[in-house]
Amino acid sequence: MTNATPTAPPPDAGLSAAAGKVAELAAEHAAAADSDDRLSATVAEALVSAGFARHLVGPRWGGSAAAPGAMRDLARALSVVGTGCMSAAWCAGVLAAVGRMCSHLPEEGQEELWGDGPDVPLAGSLAPSGTVDTVPGGWRLSGTWDFASGVDHAQWTMVGGLVRGPEGPPALRHFVLPRRDYRVLDTWRNVGLRGTGSNSVVLGDVFVPEHRSFEHRTVLAGDPAPSAPRLHRVPLKLINGLFFVAPGIGAVEGSLGAWTRWTASRVEINGVRTGSRPGVRLTLARAAAGLDAARLIVDHAAAEADEAELTPALTLRVTRDYSTAVDLLLDSVNGLMRMSGARGQALSHPVQRVWRDVHCMAGHAALQPDVNADGWAKDALGEE
Numbered sequence: 001m002t003n004a005t006p007t008a009p010p011p012d013a014g015l016s017a018a019a020g021k022v023a024e025l026a027a028e029h030a031a032a033a034d035s036d037d038r039l040s041a042t043v044a045e046a047l048v049s050a051g052f053a054r055h056l057v058g059p060r061w062g063g064s065a066a067a068p069g070a071m072r073d074l075a076r077a078l079s080v081v082g083t084g085c086m087s088a089a090w091c092a093g094v095l096a097a098v099g100r101m102c103s104h105l106p107e108e109g110q111e112e113l114w115g116d117g118p119d120v121p122l123a124g125s126l127a128p129s130g131t132v133d134t135v136p137g138g139w140r141l142s143g144t145w146d147f148a149s150g151v152d153h154a155q156w157t158m159v160g161g162l163v164r165g166p167e168g169p170p171a172l173r174h175f176v177l178p179r180r181d182y183r184v185l186d187t188w189r190n191v192g193l194r195g196t197g198s199n200s201v202v203l204g205d206v207f208v209p210e211h212r213s214f215e216h217r218t219v220l221a222g223d224p225a226p227s228a229p230r231l232h233r234v235p236l237k238l239i240n241g242l243f244f245v246a247p248g249i250g251a252v253e254g255s256l257g258a259w260t261r262w263t264a265s266r267v268e269i270n271g272v273r274t275g276s277r278p279g280v281r282l283t284l285a286r287a288a289a290g291l292d293a294a295r296l297i298v299d300h301a302a303a304e305a306d307e308a309e310l311t312p313a314l315t316l317r318v319t320r321d322y323s324t325a326v327d328l329l330l331d332s333v334n335g336l337m338r339m340s341g342a343r344g345q346a347l348s349h350p351v352q353r354v355w356r357d358v359h360c361m362a363g364h365a366a367l368q369p370d371v372n373a374d375g376w377a378k379d380a381l382g383e384e
Contacts (some may be wrong), residue, residue: 014067015077018050022092023250027084033195034087034353037188043088044121044153052077052092054118056100056231061114065100065229068306071239075246075302079295082250083257086357087195089247091150094196097243098122098158102176103232104218108211109176113156123154125201128172132161138209139163141175144185149198151184157201160216172216175208182206192356222310231305238315239305241322241366246298248329248361252291255354259336259344260284283339287332294325294332313379320376323369326362333358 022043026033029040047053055074057063064070074096082089099122102113113120130143145159156178162170185200223232231239263284266274274280301318308314337344337355344351361367378384 014064014070014073015051015055016073016080019077019080022046022050022088023081023084025084026081026088027254030085030088030195030350030353031348033085035194037186037190037194038152038197038199039088039091039150039195041153043085044091044150047081047088047092047095048119048121050077050092051119052095053099053121055096056103057114057118058103058110058229058232061110061118063099063114063118065103065231069303070231071242071305072299072302075242075298078243078246079250079253079298082247083254084250085195086247086251086354086361087193089250090193090196090244090361093243093247094124094149095122097240098124100232101174101219102156102158104214104223105176106211106214109213112212113176120156121150121154122156122158123148123151123201124158124174126158126160126174128160128162130159130161130203132163132173132175134163135207138207139173139175139213140205140207141177141203142205143203145201145203146187147198148184148201149196151199151201152197155179157182159201159203173213174216174219176212177203177206177208190360192353192358192360234305234310235315237319237366238310239302241319241364241372242298242302242305244361244364244366245294245322245325245329248326248358249291249295249298251354251357252287252294252329252332255333255336255351256284256287256291258350259287259340263339280339283335287335290328290332294328297321297325297328316376316379319366319372323367323372326367327369329358330362 025046026043029043033039051064054063056065059066078089078093081092102122125145125148129145130141133140141161148157151157156176158174158176160172160174163173164170183202185202187200188198219236222235263275263280268274301321304314304318333355336351340351
């Protein structure tokens with residue numbers, strides 16, 4: 001197996017060049033997003049304008065999926081936006097991820113989606129839900145799909161459903177619907193990542209034609225066509241964790257900076273500077289080192305997605321590493337929160353918001369440590 005070694009940064013013309021301004025805007029709206037349970041329209045539009053929606057769309061539609069270093073550029077851009085607001089960065093990752101998934105649509109479906117340009121805001125609810133009935137020319141869908149991050153600002157939303165074939169168990173398919181075909185329920189009330197607006201989608205006996213659907217197994221394996229952009233050909237699990245852990249890297253970086261500036265000015269009740277305490281200094285050092293280690297892990301994983309030989313062993317190792325990066329971020333933010341005292345627990349304090357957001361990120365299915373470690377360990381031990 002040949003692994004890619006990070007050598008040079010991705011092109012300056014990519015997402016990371018625009019992410020700084022988006023981060024500043026997202027930071028201005030972060031507290032409101034947390035209390036309103038959704039991003040503002042201004043921030044949601046800025047994410048699309050910056051290029052997140054088009055980033056993993058194919059070049060034939062004007063997207064950037066074939067750009068050199070595209071995955072490293074995305075990882076860094078998500079991290080930068082995360083310094084301002086992790087919810088905004090999370091929604092940015094969803095824009096890119098759903099764009100990549102929808103690139104598995106038949107050509108007619110892709111043209112309907114991106115025929116007028118690649119900057120189309122998308123949302124998605126991947127888990128199978130509702131009812132799906134096969135009818136001539138497509139399917140009819142009814143039911144409720146939860147956790148569609150950014151759906152309030154989406155023009156199209158992808159939902160998952162089980163479809164029974166002529167033989168064998170039902171298979172997961174994804175269906176892509178325009179905004180006119182579904183209602184959004186205001187259901188998102190969460191302890192963290194509140195600004196993602198991960199509300200529910202309701203369908204009432206909606207027809208979805210064949211050209212707006214694709215099988216989940218094609219996404220898992222990647223597009224087999226040699227002419228497809230590399231990032232459409234890689235297995236989903238090789239990159240799926242990156243969309244969610246990269247925003248956490250930025251969030252912890254922003255929290256660490258805010259905590260450090262705040263702690264430098266703090267004075268204990270006995271008049272001693274808080275920063276003079278050995279435990280506080282140790283917490284700062286450990287949090288910074290953990291953040292740096294997590295960033296290196298994710299940056300290397302992104303570089304391998306861009307360049308390395310694609311093997312099953314690579315995917316297993318990278319998914320293991322995503323979970324390891326999450327553990328490092330949790331250790332960092334837990335230390336900062338513990339050393340923040342009662343004032344750091346105030347709802348107005350940025351440290352507690354990031355603490356909540358990072359813990360919610362860690363619960364994502366793609367980042368579960370036992371599952372990801374088990375897959376890699378079985379391979380390392382030579383087990384089937």
